[in-house]
Amino acid sequence: MAKDSISKIAYKTLQQSKSIAGFAHKQISSRLMNFILPDSKLENFDIDKDLLIQIQNSMDILREEDWNDAEKNIYPKKLLFDEPWLRYLTQYPKIWLDMPNTWDRRRKQNFDDLPKSVDKDNYPQYYLRNFHHQTDGYLSDFSASIYDLQVEILFNGSADSMRRRIIKPIKQGLEFFRDRKTSSIKILDVATGSGRTLKQLRAAFPKERITGIDLSDSYLKEASRYISDLDGDLIQLIKGNAEELPFKNDSFQCISCVYLFHELPRTIRAKVLNEFFRVLEPGGGISISRFNSNK
Numbered sequence: 537m538a539k540d541s542i543s544k545i546a547y548k549t550l551q552q553s554k555s556i557a558g559f560a561h562k563q564i565s566s567r568l569m570n571f572i573l574p575d576s577k578l579e580n581f582d583i584d585k586d587l588l589i590q591i592q593n594s595m596d597i598l599r600e601e602d603w604n605d606a607e608k609n610i611y612p613k614k615l616l617f618d619e620p621w622l623r624y625l626t627q628y629p630k631i632w633l634d635m636p637n638t639w640d641r642r643r644k645q646n647f648d649d650l651p652k653s654v655d656k657d658n659y660p661q662y663y664l665r666n667f668h669h670q671t672d673g674y675l676s677d678f679s680a681s682i683y684d685l686q687v688e689i690l691f692n693g694s695a696d697s698m699r700r701r702i703i704k705p706i707k708q709g710l711e712f713f714r715d716r717k718t719s720s721i722k723i724l725d726v727a728t729g730s731g732r733t734l735k736q737l738r739a740a741f742p743k744e745r746i747t748g749i750d751l752s753d754s755y756l757k758e759a760s761r762y763i764s765d766l767d768g769d770l771i772q773l774i775k776g777n778a779e780e781l782p783f784k785n786d787s788f789q790c791i792s793c794v795y796l797f798h799e800l801p802r803t804i805r806a807k808v809l810n811e812f813f814r815v816l817e818p819g820g821g822i823s824i825s826r827f828n829s830n831k
């Protein structure tokens with residue numbers, strides 16, 4: 537009991553520290569940008585007090601849910617403390633060194649600053665852009681190498697807690713197939729990125745067959761390195777477009793998808809959802825965690 541209370545305090549302190557670090561980074565970098573580039577049209581990262589309270593309240597709810605799900609063994613508690621500090625340590629200086637490029641892009645409202653070597657015919661038009669002003673979009677090893685920490689900063693340290701929101705609905709949905717052997721259950725993670733979601737999934741579903749699919753070679757290479765030492769069966773990684781999934785009908789019992797839909801145009805979202813239903817066996821489920829956007 538006492539041990540649990542201490543763990544909970546440790547977890548909340550860790551999350552709050554990450555959140556403060558995320559806010560602090562944004563404050564410092566936006567102030568620095570306005571000092572160096574006073575003509576930039578961007579405002580400081582000063583947010584309204586009421587909004588800040590609302591954000592803090594929803595982050596508290598998120599942490600409580602995250603803790604409770606781990607308490608109920610929906611996923612192992614060790615996931616709550618799993619932070620790739622060494623990885624962040626190597627990524628953080630790169631983020632600072634890259635910042636002038638990001639500022640320049642933001643200032644010029646340039647959203648299609650991509651590597652010259654990219655063969656644009658291989659990607660849908662909406663994909664060929666700098667999401668969140670990131671360098672090279674999803675189309676370089678450099679972008680893939682700093683993505684995790686960038687997202688962590690963007691979400692004020694809550695990126696993984698939000699990723700883990702997909703796990704409980706998957707567990708509940710897979711009850712439908714409880715008579716089957718666990719090792720025959722197939723989960724597909726669409727737009728799998730650099731591997732953080734796969735790590736959460738593998739910890740919660742150690743025996744199920746997990747496949748990750750993404751359009752970016754660079755992100756898949758990063759994911760491959762990242763998940764190579766995970767316990768359990770090998771996770772399969774495939775390059776492919778969510779609009780035309782390279783799988784037969786009814787191939788999976790579950791599909792997860794984290795932080796993709798806000799980046800897709802409306803018509804494409806519908807197309808992707810139709811694809812999900814096509815490759816999903818009847819009775820199977822879809823679990824989506826999305827970055828809120830009012831589009």
Ligand SMILES: C[S@@+](CC[C@H](N)C(=O)[O-])C[C@H]1O[C@@H](n2cnc3c(N)ncnc32)[C@H](O)[C@@H]1O
Nearest residue numbers: 674727728729733750751752755777778794795
């Ligand atoms: C914001 S990242 C999310 C990555 C990951 N799910 C996570 O938890 O961090 C979006 C990912 O979607 C991928 N993506 C975007 N459009 C796609 C499409 N049409 N088909 C497959 N992947 C796509 C990108 O390459 C990128 O890795």
